[in-house]
Amino acid sequence: MVVRIRRPFQGAHFVHPIDPAPRTAILVPGFRETRLVRIFPQGWNERAKRFRPASIAGPLEQLASLAREGWPLEQAVIVFTYAGGPGVSPRDREALWQSFGVPVFEQYLGPRNKLLATECDAHGGLHVVSSLVLSMVSSCEGFPLEHEVCPCGNPAPRITRGSRIDELAALLA
Numbered sequence: 001m002v003v004r005i006r007r008p009f010q011g012a013h014f015v016h017p018i019d020p021a022p023r024t025a026i027l028v029p030g031f032r033e034t035r036l037v038r039i040f041p042q043g044w045n046e047r048a049k050r051f052r053p054a055s056i057a058g059p060l061e062q063l064a065s066l067a068r069e070g071w072p073l074e075q076a077v078i079v080f081t082y083a084g085g086p087g088v089s090p091r092d093r094e095a096l097w098q099s100f101g102v103p104v105f106e107q108y109l110g111p112r113n114k115l116l117a118t119e120c121d122a123h124g125g126l127h128v129v130s131s132l133v134l135s136m137v138s139s140c141e142g143f144p145l146e147h148e149v150c151p152c153g154n155p156a157p158r159i160t161r162g163s164r165i166d167e168l169a170a171l172l173a
């Protein structure tokens with residue numbers, strides 16, 4: 001008899017927009033830790049500070065309040081947006097850029113932090129990485145999807161930022 005042991009959810013794999021990935025502090029639970037990725041489920045604190053991350057990832061509210069403290073990062077800010085919620089507005093994006101002085105990347109997450117769409121280096125919109133999302137979006141007539149190859153070289157179709165992310169959110173809600 002084969003006994004299957006269901007392993008508890010280990011957390012989602014975090015895909016860093018920059019390759020090679022720098023030291024990253026993630027400010028929410030539900031991701032897997034690696035040598036370079038450390039999870040701080042309580043958010044930004046002394047421990048996170050001591051980790052000296054070159055980039056941080058988390059939901060907009062947390063990053064926005066950190067931004068008010070104003071300190072520089074070396075690599076990137078990754079903003080998690082969620083299925084059913086709004087994307088990052090140009091104003092928020094600008095504020096993060098002003099405080100941290102590094103590129104801002106949006107990552108669109110589904111349940112269990114599954115990466116659905118991710119913003120690339122070229123900031124040409126969010127590449128759809130989940131086939132589930134792709135099929136939903138393609139089956140929805142009139143949903144604008146950019147199929148031209150992105151300047152970053154990634155052939156995956158893109159959702160352009162802003163209102164379209166909100167549209168996608170509405171679709172997935």
Ligand SMILES: [Zn+2]
Nearest residue numbers: 120150152154
């Ligand atoms: Zn791209």
